[in-house]
Amino acid sequence: MSKELVTVHNPTGHKPVAPDLPAAPRLASLRGKFMGILYNEKPGGDILLSRLEQHLSEAFGLGGSLWVVKHPGGRVTEEMLRKLLDKCDFVLNGLGD
Numbered sequence: 001m002s003k004e005l006v007t008v009h010n011p012t013g014h015k016p017v018a019p020d021l022p023a024a025p026r027l028a029s030l031r032g033k034f035m036g037i038l039y040n041e042k043p044g045g046d047i048l049l050s051r052l053e054q055h056l057s058e059a060f061g062l063g064g065s066l067w068v069v070k071h072p073g074g075r076v077t078e079e080m081l082r083k084l085l086d087k088c089d090f091v092l093n094g095l096g097d
Contacts (some may be wrong), residue, residue: 027090030060036088037067038076049094 027033035056037049053065066087068080084091 033089036084036091
C-alpha cells in the first residue's frame with residue numbers, strides 16, 4: 001500500500017473554523033424521542049432517509065420527526081439549526097447520490 005501525502009485545498013479562500021466541542025451525550029433510549037432529519041436534496045437521499053425514518057419509528061417507538069431541507073450547495077442556516085435544536089432530541093444528517 002502506498003503512503004502518499006495528500007494535500008487538500010480549500011477553494012473558498014478562507015480557513016474554516018471548527019469549534020472544539022465534546023460529543024453529545026448518548027440517549028438511553030429512542031422511545032418517545034423526536035428525530036430531526038437534515039436533508040440536502042441530493043438524489044436518492046430522501047428515499048434513504050424516509051426508509052430510515054420509518055424503520056427507526058417502528059423499531060424504537062419514536063415520538064415523531066421533523067424534516068429540514070437545505071439546498072445541496074447551500075449552508076445550514078441559523079434558523080434551520082434553531083428548528084432542530086428546539087424540537088428534536090437527535091438529528092440524522094444525510095445525503096444522497
